[in-house]
Amino acid sequence: MSLRCDADRLVEVIEQYFIQSEQQEIETKTLSDDNTIKIVGLYVYPVKSCRGMPVQTWTLTHQGLLFDRQWMIMEGSRVLTQKQEPLMAQIETSIDLTSTKLVLTFPSLEPLQVSLDVQDSQQDLLEKELCSGKICGEKIEGLDCGSEAGEWLEQALGRYNLRLVRGLKRFSARKNGGSNSLANDSELLTLNVASIQSLEAKIKENAERFGEDNLDLDLDSLTLRFRGNMIVQGPSEFEEETWNKLTLEKDCTSKKLESNDAQKDCASEKDDSISFNIVGPCKRCTMISIEQNSGELSKEPLRSLATFRDRNFNFGVHTKVLSTGKGTISVGDILTTE
Template sequence: MHVAGLFIYPVKSLRGLAVSAASLDRFGLIGDRRFLVIDAQNRFLTQRVLPAMATIETALTATALILRAPHGGSCAVPLQDNNAPLVRTTIWRDTVDAEDCGTEVAVWLSHVLRQPCRLVRLGTAYHRSVKPSRAQPGDVVTFADAFPLLAVSEASLAHLNDRLIARGESPVPMNRFRPSLVLAGCDAHAEDRAAHWRIGDVALRAGGPCDRCPITTTDQLTGERHHHEPLRTLATYRRDPAEPTNVNFGQNLVHETKSGTLHVGDAVTFGA
C-alpha cells in the first residue's frame, strides 16, 4: 500500500494542485487551504453554494498565490503581508481572525463569481482547533472543513464507479472528492478500518469518515452540477450507521507528527 497521489488546495473550494511531495507544519500540508473566499457578511463561501468556484485555477510561487479564471484573466496575491488588516471570519461554527488580502483580488473575485466577496488568509493571529470530539492538544486546522487531511483509496473509487456503471450512470473522477492523499495497493474502503497510520516518518490518526456533500456532484473542471450522482449511489451502501442522513466516503486524518514530508510513492502502514 502506498501514496499514489498528493493534492493541495491553496484556496478552500477553488481548484487544487497535484504535487509530488508536500511538507507538513502544525496546520497540515503546507500551502493547503491557507486562503478562503468570504461573502459580504464575512462568512465562508464554498462550491456548495457557488459551483463556479471549481473553475478558478490556483498556483503557488515562492511568494504569491496566483488565481486564473477561464474568461477572467488572473490575479496575484502575496502569501504574506505583515500589515494586512484582520477580518473576523466565520467558518462553520468557528469564528477566526484572518488577514484581508486587499481590494484588487476582492474586485477580481467578485467579478468572476458574480457576487460581492473577498479573499482572506491565515496569519499569525489565526487559530482554529480540530473538531473537539476528535482533537488532542496541539491539533489545529486551516480553513478545511474540520480536519487537516483526507484520504481516499483508488479501490474505493473503482468500487463506486462499478456501481455507477451498473446503474447506467457515468463514472466519476477522484477530483470530485478533493482528497489530500490517494492510496493504492489496498482493498476498497481500507482507509476506514485503521485508527493509526504511518507514512514514512509521519504518524497520523483517523479522524472519522468524511460525510459527503453536493460538491461531489460538481464537475471540477466546468463547475456544472449533476444533481444526484454520485451521492445517490453512495447512499445505497455508504450511509453512516450512527448518523443515517450522512453518506461517507474517505477518511479524515490528523497528523500527529507536526512536521515532515510526504511523497508520492511512500509506503503506507496501518496500526490498530
C-alpha cells in the first residue's frame, strides 16, 4: 500500500513540475518567435513633468515627438519636477495646432494659452531675461513666457517665483553640442506593454501577500506613471532591452512590382523609413510613485519593481531617433527589430 501511494505521489509531482513547466516553455517560445512589434500608444509631454497628451498621429523630428518637453517650470534658477512638486501631475497640457497655442489647464483655474511660435516671443528677447538652469547636470537656456504664465502657475501650485520657460538651447555632449529638448537622457522613452503587464501581476501578488486593499494600479495607470512616449506591444516582457534598432517601413509586399515605376516607388518608401536606436534601459526613481491622475504618493510600483531579480530599478528603454522618414508616426504602425 505504501509503495502504491508513493508511486501515485511521484506521478503527481511529475505532472505538476515537469509537464506544466514544459507547457509554459512552449507558450513562452511561441511569444518569442513572434517578432511583430506594434505601436499601441503615443504620448507627448509639452511641459516637462506635467501631464502628457495622448495622440493618434504626430510629427516626428530628430529631437523626438514635435513639442515634446519643450517647456519647463522654473522656481528661481531651479527646474521644478514632480519630485519636488507632485501637484504638477494635475496640470494638463495640450497642443492646439489650429490656433498654434500650448494650452495648460488646472482644476478651478481658467486655461492658460501660450504661443507655439518662438519668433512671436523672440522680438522681446532684448527686454526679457534669458533663464538658465540645469537638467541632469547640463546647462540649459530658455525664454521666459511672461508674467501671466508665471502668475497662473503660482496660483495652481501654491508656490512663489515660478516661470514657464521655453527651452532654447541645451548644452550637451551627448546631443552633439546643442538641443532644445528638455528630456533627461534621450529623445524618446519606449515602453513595452508586456513588461507593464508583468509588473502589474507582481503588484497584485505583493498586495495579496501583505493583505493590502486593491491599489487600482491597472495597465493604464501604470503606463501613465512611467511617462513613456512610444508604447509598443512586444513579444515578451523586458525583451525591449535586447533590441538594438527599430525600423518602420511602408509595406511593399502587397504591391505588384511589374512596372519600373512601382519598383521605384517601393525603393523610395524604404528610403523614407523611420528608424530608432535603443540606447539602453531607463533607471527609475521615486517619481513613478506619484499617481498621475491625483498627484498622490504611493509605495507602488517602486516596491514591486525592486523585487524583480537583476532589474536594478530599470523599466523602459531610452530611444534615439535615427531617421524621421516622411515625418509622421501613428498608433497602429508596425516596427521590426534588429
